Amino acid sequence: MTPPRQNQLVDRLEFLEDLAVRYWDNSLTAAELDQLSELLRNDPKAREQFQLLNTVAIRSGELGDLLPTEPASWNLRAAVESPTDALDFSETREDTKKEPPNRRLVLKYASVGLVAGISGLAMGSWFRQPVQVPTARLIGYYGAVTLGGVRVPQTGSPLHPGSTLATANAESSVLVETAFGSRLQLPGNSTITLGDDGHTWRLTRGHVAAMVPDSVEQSDFQIETDDAIFNVAGPKGRNPELMMLAGRQNQMTDLCVERGNVAVLHPVSGDRMASAQLGDYLTIQSGSAKVTRETRRVVPDRFKLDLSSPLSKRWEAGTRVLTPHGPILAPELRYDRWYGRDMWQVRSDHQWTRGFVRVDENSRIRMCYKVSRPGTVELCLCVRTHFSNQYKHTQGVLGVEIEAENRGPDDWRWVDLPATEFLNHRERPTCAAPWVATLFILNTFEIDLELQVSELEIVRPLLGGRL
Amino acid sequence: MESETVIQVLLRERIRITAFAVVVLRDVHSADDVFQHVVMNALEKRSEFLDTEHLFAWSIRTARFRAIDLARKNRLMVLPDDVLDLMEQSQTNVEDVVAEGSERSVALQKCMAKLPISAREMLRMRYHDGLSVKNIAERFQRSVEAVYQSFSRVHRTLRTCVEKELVQSIREVP
Secondary structure, rough: OOOOOOOOOOHHHHHOOOOHHHHHHHOOOOOHHHHHHHHHHHHHHHHHHHHHHHHHHHHHHHHHHHOOOOOOOOHHHHHHOOOHHHHHHHHHHHHHEEEEEHHHHHHHHHHHHHHHHHHHHHHHHHHHHOOOOOEEEEEEEOOOOEEOEEEEOOOOOEEEOEEEEEEEEOOEEEEEEOOOOEEHHHHHHHHEEEOOOOOEEEEEEEEEEEEEEEOOOOOOEEEOOOOEEEOEEEEEEOOOOEEEEEEOOEEEEEEEEEEOOOEEEOOOOOOEEEEEEEOOOEEEEEEOEEEEEEEEEOOOOEEEEEOOOOOOOOEEEOOEEEEEEEEEEEEEEEEEOOOOEEEEEEEEOOOOOOOEEOOOOOOEEEEEEEOHHHOEEEEEEEEOOOOOOOOOOOOEEEEEEEEEOOOOOOEEEEEEEEEHHHHOOOOOOOOOEOOOEEEEEOOOOOOOOOOOOEEEEOOOOOOOOOO | OOOOHHHHHHOHHHHHHHHHHHHHHHHHHHHHHHHHHHHHHHOOOOHHHHOHHHHHHHHHHHHHHHHHHHHOOOOOOHHHHHHHHHHHOOHHHHHHHHOOHHHHHHHHHHHOOOOOOOOHHHHHHHOOOOOOOOOOOHHHOHEEEEEEHHHHHHHHHHHHHHHHHHHHHHHHHH
């Protein structure tokens, strides 16, 4: 790359922009890195522009708000179909004019000044008031998160009794810290409200992970649903450290305890219904006040699809069919919110709270299947991290597309793939492995290939130790 | 120092800490991880901080070392120390560019919104989704060099646009 004439500012900035793109891609040669360093060392304007480029990267996460949300692949396809016309600035304004007004965007900019003003006032009053300690504070959030129905403008916002916190979609998540230092993490599609007593969190939708670190002197919260209250409030000693995951969906509440002890109370009378400790997984059906317990010390490293008995009632899509070959799993037509179309799919029961298998890069996924006509079969594993002390990198999708063939009526085939081949999925997890798989999906898109799956197995080589 | 104060200070300075980590790591999510690491460590060490300035200086240092460690682990080229010192010193500009509601930040947001959808998607894929230029080139069915040039063009477009917006905002001030 030829360096520019040193006296021309525009040339220098353009040279910097060329180098910066490659710097981000870690593809600079040593000589080019020296050139970039020289520019940044000697030119304050170059440093300012470099910082602006880094800010573009930070802000790029917000571009999702500016794009149509469904279907997700639309923008990429548009870019592939017309890759060059988009990048000429002279066409930019025309292009913008053609787009319908984005109400969300207009509101966003209209509210920038207002938000800045309100934030300034809020921060000002926060520091002016000497004794006011919020009941909890929003430590960080990712994606579309609302507080009291309003898009959260600032991390650090206090949560007072009555505050409702919601994550709008599967990609969003939020982390809250209580006054005593306990932490609650809300993954996607979840809603929680802080009760009037300042320590009861009412989960009305989705899931929550809660952690009381060892350093916290007192547990100060309980989680309530229509079906149960999970109480961990109390002095340190009884719960030196606690980690629990709770969910409210499909007319039931479930709880998984990874560390510590949790008292399960009746939602109306407050009577003790059960207690749960490390490795316990409890479910409470709506209106039954009946607690079902399953003790499993850790999420298993091996999963084998069991078709010998009927599928769980909470199975989301797909059917078990008895055939001469034995029981098989077959897809059914359902509306896929991600793609925005009807598709032929199998979706297992979503086990966010307990997970059904641990997966890492060394795992192998084996499947025995048959199709009546050739086509693409997508196999996905939705995974989450096991650790609740974060507000992003909490979930992702491992996915692969298999080109299925058919050479006869009994052409059963095996695929045996390493998990690394699933890491090219656009929503691949960015959290560290091992991941906890919560849902598997088989998808033949809009074409019914008459997919039949007789076996599905996920195996993680035994490494020992728990999560 | 009270944990409440530690959190207040770090959340107030979050943008500056994260932006600095981004310069080293070139990955927004990793930079955010660095910030989380700083917060957790600061809470553990809260009794050692003399005042908020001490805390902030420690946080920037910790973020820098953590980011450099991660960069080396990931075999990323790292800018020389003296350049990083200069980047660290230009924090006022950082805040001006990144801080929510600042003129430059609003101008940048406006300019990013003006980009065509495909250009925005390209930025999003590269910076938010973390796809390499090679991966993007494969998806767009273009050469790697062409994608590099496209990114350079988008950056130039944004620089020109931000400058225009800032000039316009000065004119609009009565």
